[in-house]
Amino acid sequence: MLDAIKQFLARATADVVKDVPGKRSAAQPYKEFMIQPAARKQGSQWLTAGVIFMDGPDGRREAEFIRSDMFASRDDAEACAFTKACQIIDEQGERLFEQQSP
Template sequence: MGFLSSITSLFSSNTSEATTTAEEAASEAYNGFIITPAPIAEGGQFRVAATITKGEDETLQTHQFIRSDLVVSRDECIEITIRKAKMTVDQLADSLFN
């Protein structure tokens, strides 16, 4: 591979390499909700995503939280995910599940 090809490959994305699976991180309780970050790997970056739940057993409610933000570092993505999920809980509370 030539030098220019190497540089070009750094800045181009190959959709066949994108992984759409989400690997969950440690859950965090917040105002009666449970936030479980699950960054989605996409082309060498991570998409902000999580599961927000409330309740148990028959009363369990779940919301899949996916945003357009892409972050290079998985750990940074988890931090951003938790921050954005908390803002969403603060703004929408129980209407999040409607």
């Protein structure tokens, strides 16, 4: 009986604990930036996440972002990630790269 309870709890919490970085999708341009949605699977839903980057003479600068928006499909999470990235770019411009910790 105790083993059955342990197995049940292990299965029930496995999806909650699992937070694997999302596979990056194809980069899409926005202004002088590139956006790569990278939705993350959490349980049965997809978390909105992505990467904004810019190539320049000093190399590539990139900033990752994660939002709390959850979706049933990866496509919806990636569409939201692109929209959120555009908002971040419009609000912060190149300053968004200054906020990344080394």
